[in-house]
Amino acid sequence: MSNKIHDTTYLDLIFSEEEFKEIAKEDLPFKITLMLVNRPITHEIFDPLYKFASNIICCDGASNRLYHAFSDSDRGNHLPTHIVGDLDSSKTEVIDYYKEKGVKIIKDGDQDHTDFEKALNLIKELLVKNSEDESKDDRPNKVIVLFPFGGRIDQTLSSMHVLSRYLTVDAELKDNAEIILLDQNSVTQYLAAGEHEIRISKNLESKIGVGLIPLSGKCENIKTSGLKWNLGNSEEEFSSLEFGGEIISTSNEIIEDVVTIENSHSLMWTTTTKLYYEND
Numbered sequence: 001m002s003n004k005i006h007d008t009t010y011l012d013l014i015f016s017e018e019e020f021k022e023i024a025k026e027d028l029p030f031k032i033t034l035m036l037v038n039r040p041i042t043h044e045i046f047d048p049l050y051k052f053a054s055n056i057i058c059c060d061g062a063s064n065r066l067y068h069a070f071s072d073s074d075r076g077n078h079l080p081t082h083i084v085g086d087l088d089s090s091k092t093e094v095i096d097y098y099k100e101k102g103v104k105i106i107k108d109g110d111q112d113h114t115d116f117e118k119a120l121n122l123i124k125e126l127l128v129k130n131s132e133d134e135s136k137d138d139r140p141n142k143v144i145v146l147f148p149f150g151g152r153i154d155q156t157l158s159s160m161h162v163l164s165r166y167l168t169v170d171a172e173l174k175d176n177a178e179i180i181l182l183d184q185n186s187v188t189q190y191l192a193a194g195e196h197e198i199r200i201s202k203n204l205e206s207k208i209g210v211g212l213i214p215l216s217g218k219c220e221n222i223k224t225s226g227l228k229w230n231l232g233n234s235e236e237e238f239s240s241l242e243f244g245g246e247i248i249s250t251s252n253e254i255i256e257d258v259v260t261i262e263n264s265h266s267l268m269w270t271t272t273t274k275l276y277y278e279n280d
């Protein structure tokens with residue numbers, strides 16, 4: 001059982017008013033790794049994050065997205081650090097361009113695992129290796145998976161499945177990093193079984209459009225505080241949530257500065273961004 005603080009207030013430093021933008025990425029109290037999947041890149045999300053990222057990993061065809069997201073003159077200022085996958089989606093000219101610029105290209109033809117999983121394994125290697133290094137950068141690691149939603153449902157559910165496994169079966173990455181899934185619409189993370197304290201970013205996340213959704217079987221016992229519709233009320237100490245069962249929690253709202261969640265089984269926690277409500 002884990003007892004953890006999930007603090008996305010660090011996003012306020014990045015999606016902030018001008019005063020924070022002077023900070024160098026080396027001066028951040030944490031290290032950012034970006035993982036791009038093969039979906040359209042939104043500049044209002046990507047550009048501020050890029051400035052602060054130490055590793056930028058493209059899952060295969062995400063390399064084409066990054067290449068075409070910037071003009072010829074600006075492309076060299078937005079290089080990834082790694083491209084990983086079976087490389088059946090990356091264009092040859094794109095790979096050649098990035099190779100020439102010194103980007104690490106890691107080809108893995110395995111057809112039983114997605115490029116998403118291959119990229120997560122690479123991140124695990126990079127972060128775990130770093131944590132064993134003498135001259136290590138020992139700041140906490142924030143991994144941000146960019147633009148994972150809104151495309152193919154098989155790919156999206158596969159990404160959720162892989163992440164869920166990383167929290168339950170293979171905890172090595174979880175122990176070395178905090179992973180969020182981010183696009184212009186939502187901020188999503190997994191909560192392993194345990195007790196959690198959640199603090200959201202004021203600049204990016206909205207207090208409405210909140211969800212608690214179990215994706216790894218039934219969450220037998222759950223109790224929350226700080227939400228408009230809490231689970232486990234005064235009469236019954238715990239509630240249960242089950243995808244396809246009686247209830248899951250969607251369109252919930254945050255009403256206190258800190259949300260607490262006590263859950264017997266892992267869950268997905270998701271908030272909606274302010275950008276979503278501004279653009280909808």
Ligand SMILES: Nc1ncnc2c1ncn2[C@@H]1O[C@H](COP(=O)(O)OP(=O)(O)OP(=O)(O)O)[C@@H](O)[C@H]1O
Binds near residue numbers: 062153
């Ligand atoms: N339409 C999509 N919707 C959501 N995620 C996607 C979509 N297409 C690709 N991805 C994500 O980006 C990663 C890289 O995708 P890419 O298109 O390069 O390879 P792929 O051959 O389609 O995927 P894979 O080989 O992983 O099955 C995928 O592993 C997946 O996580």
Ligand SMILES: Cc1ncc(C[n+]2csc(CCO)c2C)c(N)n1
Binds near residue numbers: 086111
């Ligand atoms: C049961 C099962 N279903 C689908 C695939 C196919 N598959 C899964 S991941 C992937 C992409 C590799 O980049 C491919 C082709 C499989 N191997 N096993």
